[in-house]
Amino acid sequence: MISNMMRFGPSIPALFEGLDEVLSTDYPAFAPGAGRLRAYPQVNMGVTENSVEIYLFAPGMDPAELDVSLEKNLLSVTGERKLEAVDEQATVRRERFAGKFKRVITLPEDVDPGKTEAVYRDGVLHISVAKREETQPRKIQINA
């Protein structure tokens, strides 16, 4: 009995690793450390009088690896986060997201895809999309 356990011993960690891998790929919501991630990158969005401002929390990225596209009012951001190469054996804790991601965000319908700006700063991708001019509030001159 004990010799059997010994024999199977080394395969147990491999089994857990396999489980982690299955969870990470097929059931991301249950992956280790997924509790605080849910969706990646996290998004905050808001509107001003003449623009829509989108903030994606994507730290440690090379801006060249980020792909932003806007089709009508559908904004998609794709990219791949590559973490620093480390010795897996020496890793005590792994919580940070790694791998490919895609996030699609529906913007208000009055945006002008032609007027989009994107800036990557302090690990946050800020995308600013102007609203179409005809939908922006304007002052009407009253003629005497």
Place this chain on the structure above:
Amino acid sequence: MTDNKMTTTDQATASNEMAQSAAANALRAQSLELTPAADIIETDDGATIYVDLPGVNHDTLDINVDHDVLSIKGGVNLHTPKDLNPTYMDVHAGSYNRQFTLSAELDSSKIDAKLKDGVLKLVIPRSEKHKPRKIEVKAA
């Protein structure tokens, strides 16, 4: 009859869960600090900690060591326009807070910290006397 009963119980459970998650959300919104994700790597030379702090810059980052507790606090600054009216938010809190308890083997007086693109890298060396060393055996 039995089926009906089952359904009622299920519904009760579901609504209970919804109430719980709503309460949890409210609680989360109240506590205005986020726990940032971190990676820890330990080698013979010491420990390296990576912490994801998107939106934090050098001015809003605060790192402290009190005895064996390393505290990291960071304020999120998105440089938003003044008249911004939020419509959707994954990130409700305005700051990060995380603490790590350092092993006595690490030399907390020699922490090297770098912040780049919202990722904080901390390198904490192992104190000399705790580094593994080879003992030479002299011939008798």
